[in-house]
């Protein structure tokens with residue numbers, strides 16, 4: 216089973232949206248020297264009680280009422296463990312939730328990152344106006360995308376206005392390409 220990492224990110228952020236977060240922070244760190252990739256997602260939603268937290272990475276545990284399986288987090292954990300990595304969750308009721316997955320960067324079973332620009336634009340367009348902060352570090356280089364800053368730049372123009380999502384996608388793609396360029400030192 217090989218799922219793009221961006222789909223896991225979307226899935227975890229969907230949980231944050233359901234938990235009524237107002238800000239979702241996504242931190243990606245690629246370190247070639249340490250041979251590691253980490254994906255950390257932090258929200259300020261309603262969090263989980265001890266009971267939910269203790270079961271959350273079991274496949275089939277869910278508090279959903281529409282269907283009886285909850286696979287999002289357990290699949291993410293399986294993807295991490297398939298590369299000798301780990302998945303850790305911290306959560307506090309009324310405070311929020313932190314999920315951190317680590318992967319071995321050169322592992323043959325590491326799924327591709329996938330389409331980050333599409334993922335971020337889908338998240339940015341959420342209809343609850345939840346802000347998204349994305350930070351992606353590749354060794355010494357860093358790219359950031361912050362919907363709070365974009366709201367400031369756009370003033371009263373909504374994210375759904377003509378051309379805005381296209382502009383966001385190009386901005387993200389260019390930023391990610393730049394940090395992955397060979398360091399020219």
Ligand SMILES: Nc1ncnc2c1ncn2[C@@H]1O[C@H](COP(=O)(O)OP(=O)(O)OP(=O)(O)O)[C@@H](O)[C@H]1O
Nearest residue numbers: 230231234262271277278279285286287288289312
């Ligand atoms: N960020 C979060 N804040 C609060 N509760 C969460 C959060 N993430 C997960 N949970 C709780 O953990 C449960 C399991 O999450 P998981 O993503 O694995 O499955 P699901 O969301 O229930 O179903 P699926 O992801 O398959 O649609 C959720 O039902 C929810 O109760």
Ligand SMILES: [Mg+2]
Nearest residue numbers: 226230287288
């Ligand atoms: Mg889920």
